[in-house]
Amino acid sequence: MELVADRAKQLRFLHAVPRLWFSAQKQGRDTLEPPVSKAALVESIAELIENLPGPSEPSSIMPSSMAAVCSLSKLKPPLALELESRLPRALLNRMYTLGTGQGTTHFRSLDILLRGLLTETPTVEKLQHLLETSSAFSKAGEFVLQLGLCVSHPASDISRHARGGIYWLFWLLLQKRGLNTREAPHLWCRDGLHDPERLGYRNLARVGEVFGELFTEEQKRSFLEAGLLAIHDPLLRVSQAGLVLTYSILGEAGQLLEDEGDITANIMVQLFNIRVLGQVPDALQGLCSVGQP
Incomplete structure (x- = not known):
């Protein structure tokens, strides 16, 4: 994905997602579709997290990713469970590859991410599913x-x-x-x-x-x-x-x-x-x- 190769493009993409949600809200819409696919946006965010090169990535990438996911979680249609699970899987795998003791900042991101994904179905069963199916x-x-x-x-x-x-x-x-x-x-x-x-x-x-x-x-x-x-x-x-x-x-x-x-x-x-x-x-x-x- 071209997005993964250019940090500036990544940030522009991530910052555009909340603006799309705000624009849809102003128009009284609860979806971006058509013309924008919510699932495709989430797939792009997951791929971005999965391909971060190391602990030296810009500090704004992860919080911007979480803000984008939280914006999308307020829109329809609901995501497929497998796609939802891909996000915590990507973030947890990211945490496990960091050096000892460096995961706390990413825990804050995980907390924000799970709160966003639980917006549509805020149940313990959903939370367990998100973590267990992430193999984490x-x-x-x-x-x-x-x-x-x-x-x-x-x-x-x-x-x-x-x-x-x-x-x-x-x-x-x-x-x-x-x-x-x-x-x-x-x-x-x-x-x-x-x-x-x-x-x-x-x-x-x-x-x-x-x-x-x-x-x-x-x-x-x-x-x-x-x-x-x-x-x-x-x-x-x-x-x-x-x-x-x-x-x-x-x-x-x-x-x-x-x-x-x-x-x-x-x-x-x-x-x-x-x-x-x-x-x-x-x-x-x-x-x-x-x-x-």
Whole structure:
């Protein structure tokens, strides 16, 4: 598609879609057809996302794509489910190809996208269909891990969006299990801790502990694989979070966090043993080889 080869043309195309919707609305119309095919526009947007070259693409491409999809979702006719599913599939695949911890911005795009696609049929069943038929739900473990790495991010907006994303997936998994939030364990720590550092670690551990009870084996495996890779990440903040999250989903967080001493020092010792000395803690026996670069 010529559109994919030229960023300026992409942006002009994406910016034109909301204007088409606004023009149709002013004319009292609820469709662009004829002469414009809603399905063809959505196919073009999906192809654009699928062909983005890497994390260096212009920051305006993704939000402009989401704005275009939201505009089209307000128009008739309804999209075929397979075409609808192609959009979250493209976006989720995009998220999984980013470097560790870079998916939070794209989660905001996913949130906007799903809200738009649910405009016509706002049901839990539709939401589940959009994710499950995108072949992405099996990777929910990796997605949770990526968001978990950002829970304690020093930038408050990134941390806030990461927590929101984790809660959103928590709710969806509860729905799939036929549970409600009152029947589920608390997602965040309620121990009354006043030490910000210790509270941050406990909240990280809660992510692994809670989702470990909800994940399928496949989802748990994708969480562990991403966690082990994070342990070897060159960014210290990411490797520390990756270690806590990996221990927690294995039910071993207490080995890191229950000591009354310096938790960060304990974590740093474990990271040094794993990354420098090649010594595998008992809790991670049989797992760390998966995360080696």
